[in-house]
Amino acid sequence: MRKSLLAVAIVAIAACSESPKNDSSTSAQAPEVEKTQTASDVTAQATQDNPLLAASELQYQAPDFSRIKDEHFEPAFEQGMAEHLQEIEAIAKSSEPVTFNNTIVVMEEAGALLTRVSRVFFNLVGTDSNEARRALQSKMAPRLAAHSDSIYLNADLFARVESLYNQRVALEMDPESERLLEVYYDNFVKAGAKLSAEQKDTLRALNEEHSTLTTQFSQNLLKLSKAIAVVVDDKAELEGLSDAQIKSAAAAAKAAGHEDKYLISITNTTRQPVLTSLKNRELRQRIWEASANRGTSGELDNQPLVQRLVQIRAQKAGLLGYDNWAEYQLVNTMAEKPESVMNMLNSMVPAVVSNTKAEQAAIQAMIEKEGGDFDVQPWDWAYYAEKVRQAKYDLNENEVREYFEFNRVLHDGLFYTMNRLYGIRFEARPDLPVYHPDVQAFELFDHDGKSLAIFYADYFAREGKRGGAWMSAFVGQSGLLEQKPVVVNVMNIPKGPEGEPTLVSFDHVTTMFHELGHGIHGMFSDVRYPTLAGTSVSRDFVEFPSTFEEDWAATPEVLENYAFHYKTGERIPDELLAKVLKAKNFNMGFDTLEYMSAALLDMEWHSLPADSELQDVAKFEAKALEKHGVDLPAVPPRYKSTYFAHSIGGGYSAGYYAYMWSEILAADAFAYVKERGGLTRKNGDWYRKNILEVGNSRPPMESYKKFRGQEPTTDALLIRRGLSPQGGE
Ligand SMILES: [Zn+2]
Numbered sequence: 001m002r003k004s005l006l007a008v009a010i011v012a013i014a015a016c017s018e019s020p021k022n023d024s025s026t027s028a029q030a031p032e033v034e035k036t037q038t039a040s041d042v043t044a045q046a047t048q049d050n051p052l053l054a055a056s057e058l059q060y061q062a063p064d065f066s067r068i069k070d071e072h073f074e075p076a077f078e079q080g081m082a083e084h085l086q087e088i089e090a091i092a093k094s095s096e097p098v099t100f101n102n103t104i105v106v107m108e109e110a111g112a113l114l115t116r117v118s119r120v121f122f123n124l125v126g127t128d129s130n131e132a133r134r135a136l137q138s139k140m141a142p143r144l145a146a147h148s149d150s151i152y153l154n155a156d157l158f159a160r161v162e163s164l165y166n167q168r169v170a171l172e173m174d175p176e177s178e179r180l181l182e183v184y185y186d187n188f189v190k191a192g193a194k195l196s197a198e199q200k201d202t203l204r205a206l207n208e209e210h211s212t213l214t215t216q217f218s219q220n221l222l223k224l225s226k227a228i229a230v231v232v233d234d235k236a237e238l239e240g241l242s243d244a245q246i247k248s249a250a251a252a253a254k255a256a257g258h259e260d261k262y263l264i265s266i267t268n269t270t271r272q273p274v275l276t277s278l279k280n281r282e283l284r285q286r287i288w289e290a291s292a293n294r295g296t297s298g299e300l301d302n303q304p305l306v307q308r309l310v311q312i313r314a315q316k317a318g319l320l321g322y323d324n325w326a327e328y329q330l331v332n333t334m335a336e337k338p339e340s341v342m343n344m345l346n347s348m349v350p351a352v353v354s355n356t357k358a359e360q361a362a363i364q365a366m367i368e369k370e371g372g373d374f375d376v377q378p379w380d381w382a383y384y385a386e387k388v389r390q391a392k393y394d395l396n397e398n399e400v401r402e403y404f405e406f407n408r409v410l411h412d413g414l415f416y417t418m419n420r421l422y423g424i425r426f427e428a429r430p431d432l433p434v435y436h437p438d439v440q441a442f443e444l445f446d447h448d449g450k451s452l453a454i455f456y457a458d459y460f461a462r463e464g465k466r467g468g469a470w471m472s473a474f475v476g477q478s479g480l481l482e483q484k485p486v487v488v489n490v491m492n493i494p495k496g497p498e499g500e501p502t503l504v505s506f507d508h509v510t511t512m513f514h515e516l517g518h519g520i521h522g523m524f525s526d527v528r529y530p531t532l533a534g535t536s537v538s539r540d541f542v543e544f545p546s547t548f549e550e551d552w553a554a555t556p557e558v559l560e561n562y563a564f565h566y567k568t569g570e571r572i573p574d575e576l577l578a579k580v581l582k583a584k585n586f587n588m589g590f591d592t593l594e595y596m597s598a599a600l601l602d603m604e605w606h607s608l609p610a611d612s613e614l615q616d617v618a619k620f621e622a623k624a625l626e627k628h629g630v631d632l633p634a635v636p637p638r639y640k641s642t643y644f645a646h647s648i649g650g651g652y653s654a655g656y657y658a659y660m661w662s663e664i665l666a667a668d669a670f671a672y673v674k675e676r677g678g679l680t681r682k683n684g685d686w687y688r689k690n691i692l693e694v695g696n697s698r699p700p701m702e703s704y705k706k707f708r709g710q711e712p713t714t715d716a717l718l719i720r721r722g723l724s725p726q727g728g729e
Helices: 004-015 039-049 070-092 100-109 112-127 131-152 155-166 175-190 197-227 243-255 281-292 303-319 325-329 338-369 378-393 397-401 406-422 506-523 539-554 556-562 574-583 588-605 617-627 658-675 681-692 700-708 715-720
Strands: 230-232 262-264 425-428 440-445 451-460 470-475 486-493
Touching: 070 100, 070 112, 070 131, 070 155, 100 155, 100 175, 112 131, 112 470, 112 486, 131 197, 155 175, 197 303, 230 281, 243 262, 281 378, 303 325, 303 617, 325 338, 338 378, 338 588, 338 658, 338 715, 378 574, 397 574, 406 425, 406 451, 406 506, 406 539, 406 556, 406 681, 451 506, 470 506, 486 506, 506 539, 506 681, 539 556, 539 658, 539 681, 588 617, 588 658, 658 681, 658 700, 658 715, 681 700
Parallel strands: 451 486
Antiparallel strands: 230 262, 425 440, 440 451, 470 486
16 A cells, blocks of 8 residues: 555554553643542542442443543542552462462462553544543553563562473473463573673663663654754745645644744654645745754754664673673564564565666656756655646546545445454444444354444544554453453544535555454454453564455455445446555655664664664764665655654564565465455455464464465565566556
8 A cells, every 4th residue: 555554653653552652741730539438448439439449240241331431530540559469479479389370370360450441542642632641651651561570570470481491392381382482481591681780780770771761762752853844934835735734834833822824833853744736946946955864963852862862772782691782672473583674674675676666767757757956855755746646647536536435335345344353343333322422333244143242433633542453452351350352442533524424435445454464463353361362462463454454445346336426326437546556656666665764774773783872863864774785865764763652663663664564474474365355255265264363372474374384585565565576667
């Protein structure tokens, strides 16, 4: 898909992880805890008042949003952490001989309250934020991190885990239990459990500095987004923008105190959306430079943070016995080793670069045709690429949208596809409480009529919702805990005007399929242990099931069932459809190359050894890009280091490659399924059984080979992206 990589990149930071995200809000006041009653009175009273303190009695423990209030979260967090620590202490200090059941299984069962409150809270912070929630988020994030440390650095607890791990062969466990034990052991070791007391102190100090600097890095980025916005004096300079864009630029300027001027805000990637339509070349250059040079000077200079953060990670990796941070981060991923990532990316470079050069030639020709006497620069690319696209495909996005009415897409596109592949059925459950009137609740039924899960659909943009699209769960699946999944899909589709239907762009249609792919990964989960359920797989595997479902959106059999004009009811004309499908891979060389440059840069930063000195950021970047042959001046990386939040901010450090890795699997798998008859129950069931149901209960490559009969190749990815292996158009 034309924008899928970008969309996925933004999305997935939250998509499939449950990690709390910090922000810069100020702290809220803690509610007073009642102290005059006896402890049991307090508990009884509090449980009655605070629905989070007990498991919900709704179906599958779906949260009772009609009763949950903001003031319930903090006391539930406090009590949840305290209970969890008590449970963990009891395991660690137990005098019983260590067994898998009295150690690992009990840890799986522990922390029920903390899990419950965290899932409800962090989901609502993302979908329906307000000041109180943001403030509590800032307050809880470091507390929860320290809570996790107090478990992983507990020496008595680790001694029990380690002794089990050392006897794991003799214990003759079932494969899922053995996998769980290995995951626990690796998590403890990666967190520093094997270090000496003195080394643990060093580690804690590095962790603390790392946490302070990453917070500073992300706060600088927030401040920069305001500081570098471009002020334009004269409306004439804005030629090419729509009236609505000009109006909102004027409003933004006014709000920022620039009366009678226009403010162009800068988005988080190097490339800027307005550059597609802005005619004034000097202004384009100003905007691009504001973006690409952000965080390189003044008070908000992020360079010292980049330097020290990558050094801290290298030192931490060294302390834990790894050559570099990338090696450390890739433990228990599908790639396993930095070399496999480098090989994958490098193997793609020649085809991607030659396709990009062909695109560049077409753009250069367009510049000259329009009388331009200059070589294409990064700030020219999108503007002339759009002209090439118009000339080539003559595609009107608004005309296309009229064939994608929201409800038809959801029921006759998404749910229809799921029914054809897996025999499943979604039934509306308007009786279940939701957290916002726009949210719809469904119950998912299996092919044999058995109830499987609850699914919330939260597709429309609104204030207080984070940008992007993601999947998350309120309740995870577990045989041990007798839990069925309660899953949510979140998107930001602009809702149609009051009383009118919502028309969806084809990009958004594709993203709806993508997110439901994550959704069924969660809802089909059929494992015993919650730690191994559903989307709890490595980062370079998790985007595979979602990307796999994307391609059904553009499959003729599916389109025939959902792409009808919202007014006339006519099916989308073949000619228009052909244009849509062709145009979706336009500019894909550029899109792929800017992504790959960033992924390679991320890997290079995190390949530095523990004893390396602070690096000059600009020089390091230039050298890294040149080394891999991706240093095309007109195609800079999607993110440069000073604003590369995924990588330098930490969440996706040595992990930005994962989007492409997952897409390779998805493309390979989809091509395989297509060969075997495409949209059939047989294909769906085979895929469900081998990939979706097993979660992380076995190594991902093992699952993939069970499904596919062999390891994946990159061939299908190039075809999916419309890139020719030899280059050219
Ligand atoms: Zn995703």
